[in-house]
Each structure stands twice: as structure tokens, then as C-alpha cells.
Amino acid sequence: MMKQNLLALSFSEMETFVQQIGFKKYRAKQILSWIYQKWVKSIDEMTDLSLTDRALLSEKAEILPLKIVTRQKSSDGTEKFLLGLEDGNKIEAVFLPEERRLTLCISTQAGCTLDCTFCLTALEKLKRNLKVSEIMDQVLTVQREHPERRISNIVFMGMGEPMANLPAVTEAVQRMISPTGFGISPRKITVSTAGLVPQIEQFLASNEPQANLSISLNATTDKVRDQIMPKVNKLYPIKVLLDALKKASLLSRRRVTFEYVLLAGVNDSLADAIRLVRLAHGIRCKFNLIPFNEFPESHYRRPSDEQIENFQKTLLKGGLVATLRKNRGRDILAACGQLSGENK
Numbered sequence: 001m002m003k004q005n006l007l008a009l010s011f012s013e014m015e016t017f018v019q020q021i022g023f024k025k026y027r028a029k030q031i032l033s034w035i036y037q038k039w040v041k042s043i044d045e046m047t048d049l050s051l052t053d054r055a056l057l058s059e060k061a062e063i064l065p066l067k068i069v070t071r072q073k074s075s076d077g078t079e080k081f082l083l084g085l086e087d088g089n090k091i092e093a094v095f096l097p098e099e100r101r102l103t104l105c106i107s108t109q110a111g112c113t114l115d116c117t118f119c120l121t122a123l124e125k126l127k128r129n130l131k132v133s134e135i136m137d138q139v140l141t142v143q144r145e146h147p148e149r150r151i152s153n154i155v156f157m158g159m160g161e162p163m164a165n166l167p168a169v170t171e172a173v174q175r176m177i178s179p180t181g182f183g184i185s186p187r188k189i190t191v192s193t194a195g196l197v198p199q200i201e202q203f204l205a206s207n208e209p210q211a212n213l214s215i216s217l218n219a220t221t222d223k224v225r226d227q228i229m230p231k232v233n234k235l236y237p238i239k240v241l242l243d244a245l246k247k248a249s250l251l252s253r254r255r256v257t258f259e260y261v262l263l264a265g266v267n268d269s270l271a272d273a274i275r276l277v278r279l280a281h282g283i284r285c286k287f288n289l290i291p292f293n294e295f296p297e298s299h300y301r302r303p304s305d306e307q308i309e310n311f312q313k314t315l316l317k318g319g320l321v322a323t324l325r326k327n328r329g330r331d332i333l334a335a336c337g338q339l340s341g342e343n344k
């Protein structure tokens, strides 16, 4: 009989499972706490279960953690983990230590549903959606390698389009925030999307405690957005996307973040900045500007520092909140849009 991977079980499934193998229901909590709070990767380490119980549990179940294929450390401390899935696919997770927070950037798909022309992940076709366990286990796997401090922030900005795998993303967020789970505040979690409108609406309508939402806008006209984000913008052009966010803005005080990748000569003009101010009208939001991170296969360029600064100033003058994303991990291709799941 196949052993049950304990990481694959939701909390209620864990209760059912332990009872099926003859344990009392409360054991589920104990086991969950070993997995999500003490980050163990084997049943042997669950020392408040008796030896007999551990033996019984090991007969029926196992913990199948992701494999660390390689890890690379950048000169700025950023670390990129190439992680192996059971079926041989590979994904990447990026660890971003700072003095006041430890952020982990995680993947939701092997490859990506979309075809954004400035993103390295898009060069690979979609292999498959990640399972809940594979999304959640990126956090546990990297945390085990850095046991000295707790991961404080999680961003769904690695490989893949989270909204194309929304059920698994939603369940993973629940495991992250539950007090029986990893126990992190939903305010410290951000889910990023290229703009799949029906899923965004579903995400915003949910009654569960919610993670922050980030939208990769990246252009101010459909002409440019069709070029750089063809698939998603044909389905949901700028107006459709922004109208949905305006509607949500009327109903909730939550603020969305717009990510805006700056591509020299493509979307970085001052006319673009002025259009952005207009487009953002009526949406509770802030902007995060990401100067393009170059990679060998790309023909786009990063704008000059002066151009970036002027773009940001125009947004600020227009009354928007706009920050500049630090380009961490660029030397190891671990920055935004540089994740490929390849062993480079």
C-alpha cells in the first residue's frame, strides 16, 4: 500500500487520517505542530509520540519533502533554491533576508500558463500546477535550512501564475496563516497576478482571512500590454481589469499593489507615468516599480537610473504612493522574472 504523504493532508483530512489508523483525533494537532511549527522532516523526530505510535505511523505514512537540487547564494545574501518535485519537474524559491524581515518568494506552477515576453519563466511552457503540499513545502524546506530565524513574509511571485492555480493557492494560504499551521499573519503574505479577472474577483470575495493582492500591470495602453503580456491582456484588457479593481475598492478598504516592470523605450516614458496616475484614479492602491532584470535571452533593457527616477517622481507628483523594488539576487538570476527552474 502506498504510504500517505502527511504534507498532502489538509487539517481536517489529517484528523480523519489519524483516526483511520487508530489514533485519537487530538493526535492530528500534535503531528501538524511537528510539521508546520517545528519543521521536522521525518516521523522519527516526533518525540512526543511513543515509539510504538511512531512505528505505526511510519508504516502508514511518510513525509515526502521537496529535494534541494542546488542552492546558490548572491553577494547580497539572497539565496535561490532549485527544488525537485516527485515527478522530476523543478521549481525555484528565493530567500530574501533583511535585517527586519525574512521574505520567501515561492512558485505556484512548474513553468507558467502565461507568455509574458519579458519574463524568463514564460520561455518554458506550463508543465503543471503545483499541489498544495508543493507550494507549502517550499516554505518548510527553506525554513529548515535557516532555522535561526522565522520566515516573516511570503510572496507568491516565483514561477507561475497563482490565479491559474487558485484552489491550491487558497488552501496553501490557509495552511500558512492557521495557528495550527505555519502561523504567519495574512498581512505578511502577498499573492501576485498578471490579471486573471474572474479569479481575482473570487479571491477578493472570499470570506477567509485574506492575503494581500498584487497586480502586475506593466503597461498603460492595451497596445503595449498586448505586446508584452499577450495572453492575459487579450482575455482581460486594462479597462476590464481596472474596472474590477475599482468595484472591489468601493467595497473594501484594502489596498492593492500594482507592480510595474520598467522596460526601456517600451513603457517607461513620462506620458506612461501620467497615464498611470489617471488609470489609478478610484482604486485604493500603491505602486511598486521594478526596473527590468536582464537575462541572456531577453532583448529588453533596463531604463537608465535617471529615467527610473523621473518616472517615480511623476507618479509621486500625481499623488500616488510609488516605491522602487530593490533588484536583489540579480547576479544569480534570482530576481523578478529570472526564474526558470533550470539548473543554471
Ligand code: SAH
Pocket: 118, 119, 120, 156, 157, 158, 159, 160, 161, 162, 192, 193, 194, 214, 215, 216, 218, 259, 260, 261, 290, 291, 292, 293, 294, 336, 337, 338
Ligand atoms: N504571474 C504572476 C506572478 C509572478 S510575479 C504575476 O505576473 O504577477 C513576477 C513579477 O516579476 C511580476 O510583477 C512580473 O511583472 C515581474 N517580472 C517578470 N519578469 C521580470 C523581469 N525580467 N524583470 C523585472 N520584473 C519582472
